[in-house]
Amino acid sequence: MKQRITIKDIARELSLSTSTVSRALADRWDVNPETRKAVLELAEKLNYKPNLLSVSLKQKQTFSVGVIVPEFINAFFPEVIMGMQTVLEPEGYQLLISQSNESAEVELKNMKALEDRMVDGFMVSITKETRDMSYFRYLVDNRIPVVFFNRVAKDIPISHVIINDYKWAFLSVEHLIEQGCKRIAHLKGPDNLDISHNRLKGYMDALDKHHLPYDENLVVNCGVMMETGILGAMQLLKLPELPDGIFAINDPVAIGAMKVLKKNGIKIPEDVAIAGFSESKMAMIIEPNLTSVEQPTFEMGKAAAELLLEQMKTNCKIAQRTISLEAKLNIRESSQRCTS
Amino acid sequence: MKQRITIKDIARELSLSTSTVSRALADRWDVNPETRKAVLELAEKLNYKPNLLSVSLKQKQTFSVGVIVPEFINAFFPEVIMGMQTVLEPEGYQLLISQSNESAEVELKNMKALEDRMVDGFMVSITKETRDMSYFRYLVDNRIPVVFFNRVAKDIPISHVIINDYKWAFLSVEHLIEQGCKRIAHLKGPDNLDISHNRLKGYMDALDKHHLPYDENLVVNCGVMMETGILGAMQLLKLPELPDGIFAINDPVAIGAMKVLKKNGIKIPEDVAIAGFSESKMAMIIEPNLTSVEQPTFEMGKAAAELLLEQMKTNCKIAQRTISLEAKLNIRESSQRCTS
DNA sequence: AACGATTGCGGGAACGTTCCCGATAAAAAT
């Protein structure tokens, strides 16, 4: 950090007080237009930049918000973050991005570090193992604005934005059924995540609607990464009878499963049709192209940011809200059977 | 930002001065062990956290560094960033990540915003259109630490870490030649990027070594995204004679090209062998699997962070340095011909 | 017994702002 021009330098140069310079820069009414002009010109000339540290110290806000994501190796969260930036940057906010690496411990550490840095609020998508909610409670108790997005925790009064997981899981599975699948497996997500429950429920209800039996052997617990998809699929292969359809918690898992199936000479979609969730670039690259639910990532980021802005402006006086976004089912080769 | 416990609260409670409390917390020698104990205990009990804003204001450093990347939708930069975090976080630094969306204008805006926030240094990978170096000159003139990584600018005395692009481009092309390719095309990167030149040079020298003619019609200017790879490949298709090998500036471009080739019924690698650069997850997913140079992304981030740390600790007194990392060629189906 | 050295602590300025309050002078109102 180099030596900067301060308001005092300008004051000294123009034989003014710092108060006047401050008011001139802040465009207050009680300053002579001519002196204001002089101040602005000199500030420009000297390349004056206000020291945001002292401003923050005085105003008790830093114009920065913490973003907590479990990972940003896949495109999903980066896209959400871009959405956030489009609404927060024009308002003068800086995003501090932390990735928790799917570890609840790192997540907590990062959030505390950001709290130390006095962020004005948080936007978080919890890890797959986050169970202890005490820190989040501490945040709401202390009126520190928080919103959840995508991965939300239950039983805690924090506004959040999600997509209508239930509905689109339901429609995905219904699509598989329409393609003739009778034994549809589900590669399920981690228990602590709301999305896991909602997508499971959508799966179950779709089966129910079409009078297909629910077989718990066909639901295998799985993580959210490609590697866990591989493991999940291998478990399915051990079943006495192979399923004829797979609905995966997300694209990486679906792709992991496809790798296993292909390696075992199982034809997709003829033998097993498969559908993923939360559209990734890879869906269009793997062969056959993967059917997947496309989430409005950008909009999710925007919505979360707007929710947070609201909280920050009203000092958390606003009621908890849930925004549920719609999605879109992109039907591709991995689930389209000629016989349908 | 809620009301926090300050050093004054502790001082009042224990009938001490703020100076003493400050020294106790800083673990100075000139404070009675008993009072130190009392201070530490009370601080713990009240959950005291120092206000980093005032500390920064006083110390003239913020313990934050700005990271400027052109995009973070692909996995490359996120991985590099993770490497940075592993070295900077233990030192108490926070990363402020900005993505410039491949726009020089946004890049400049973001850097200025981060300078306003008094970051202690910058780590930047320039956009494909960054040509005006005046802001970087301004930074070095004002002793603000900067390091470049991956995408570096020429003609400016800023330390940087890159991989040995020339060598690995050379080896990639040599590999294609060994597979029997005689007419190898190159999908080249943007002109302002050093990597483009170095990889082009590697390509040319490999041809030269094996006495293959250099044909400028086979070198097509291309961006760095999949979309531009598609355009580049389409241009190649218009040639009177198809090349029998393609060396692409990076994986997204290679994958875009593969899509075009496959759509046109051209067999990979039999008709056209292809190699990418800077390993992405997609290389293992596309079929045939893509031969690619795997870059040590994590190490690159670590190296850049260490370079920056050095600068920050020595107040830029250290000479400019260049770290060149080694890489690895992952040979896969896209370039392996049975006939070899 | 007198001296300097050590130990432990507090006062207060400083970092760069903002903002409340009061001061002054000119202009307007009485």
Added chain:
DNA sequence: ATTTTTATCGGGAACGTTCCCGCAATCGTT
């Protein structure tokens, strides 16, 4: 001519730290 208003400005505290300096009490040394 006096009072009130208006237009400009400065003084100075405050935000939460750090740190230099000085002060007092205790200790060991001659």
